[in-house]
Amino acid sequence: MASPSPSSSKPRTPEPGSGSYTAMSTADVEAIGAHCQMPFCHVLDFLPFRCESCHGSFCLDHRTESGHSCPQAGAWARARRRQQQQQQQQQQPTTSSPSSMLNASSSPSSPKSNTPTKHCASPHCKTAIDGPLKTGVHCATCNRSYCLKHRLREDHACASLAPLGARSTAAAAGPSQKQRGAAALEKLRAWGAAKQKSFALPASSSRAAASAQAAALATLKRTARGDATLPPEKRIYVHVEASAATASAATASAAAKYPAGAFFYSAEWSVGGVLDAAARALQLANVNNRVEGEAERLRVFHVEDGRLLEFGDRLGAVVASGNTLVLLRGVGPPAPDLIRV
Known part of the structure; x- marks a missing residue:
């Protein structure tokens, strides 16, 4: 087969089926x-x-x-910004149209203006409070709000004002002091009578009574819990219990027994310290240091002596080993010999 002439400027087009490629001209490239x-x-x-x-x-x-x-440097960027601004303007009426803004401003749930409309509760003061510039001070005693000048109780005569929203005097006062004392007295009498009856010894000889007391004290010492580093000669072994009303729902249910245990404490401890340790051991809520009234306070009732113990009393001076201490809540201030009155 003869090769094409080199002087030919136009490539030869092969016949169909004669090759696997097609030659291209310079113009095609x-x-x-x-x-x-x-x-x-x-x-x-x-x-x-x-x-x-x-x-x-x-x-x-x-x-x-x-x-x-x-x-035309920057022409494409400027056109792109104009397009984005047009898109934002097209979307703006759907989100915050003038009619929707008017409805939002007139809606009852919309926030009010920053102009203060509340004034100091003092009769001779009209200072605007609870605004962006001046804040008010709320008095928890009379349930009113005052400016900074009249925020103190003495400045707005708080003692002579009836609290806003308070109930009537009789309902707010609740039971009188006499009624609370009588209820506490009945509660302590019931506890003392029950405990004295449970620990009463049978009518027998003094030797048998002493033997029974010694056996009970030995059992108490064997089962009591406390600080192991405490010297034995300084230990006071006692039974500690709490009423179902005193215990929280987490520690005593309606069908469960009273939280109780056998413990020993140092004779040099105060009654207040013994109360704190006993409340932790029996898992009782102790809020004595956080409340002012007697409704939630815990008190220590000495069964054998029939009275509430003072927090500052030394344990060894008022309690002996083998005695029973009962934790009661809301029984009022201590009074001696409540059972024997």
């Missing part, structure tokens, strides 16, 4: 890409870049606006 429009470059790039500002075609080296000194 140049039609695939584009020449860079940079004046001193004009390189043929098969994947040219298009400038969105001047819409020219450039090679990789001159694709940026600064690379080809674009005459």
Whole structure:
């Protein structure tokens, strides 16, 4: 087969089925890409870049606006910002239209203006309070709000004012002191009678009674819990219990027995310290240091002596080993010999 003449400028088109390729002319090759429009470059790039500002075609080296000194530099960025602003303006009426803003301002649930409308509760003061510039001070005693000048109880005569929203005097006062004392007295009498009956010894000889007491004390010492580092000669062994009303729901249910235990404490401890330790051991809520009234306070009732013990009493001076201490809540201030009155 003869080769084509080298002087021929036009390639020969092969017959169909005679080869696996088709020869391309120079014009076909140049039609695939584009020449860079940079004046001193004009390189043929098969994947040219298009400038969105001047819409020219450039090679990789001159694709940026600064690379080809674009005459319309920044035009694409400005058009993009205008388009975004138009989109925001189109979306704004749907979210905060004038009618919706008017409805929101007139709605009852919308926040009020910053103009204060509340004044000091003092009769001779009209200072605006609870605003952005001046805040008010609420008095928990008379349930009123005052300015900083009249915030103290003496400045607004709090003692002579009836609390706002308070119940009537009789309902607010609750049971009288006499009634509370009588209820506490009955409660202590019931506890003392029950405990004295349970610890009463049978009518027998003094030797048998002493033997029974010694056996009970030995059992108490064997089962009592306390600080192991405490010297034995300084220990006071006692039974400690609490009523179901005194115990919290977490420690005693309606069907469970009273929280109780056998413990020993130092004879030099105060009754207040013994109360704290016993409340922790029996898992009782002790809020004596956080409340002022007697409704939630815990007190220590000495069964054998029939009275409430003072917090400052020394344990060894008022209690002996083998005695029983009962923790009661809301029984009022201590009074001696409540059972024997």
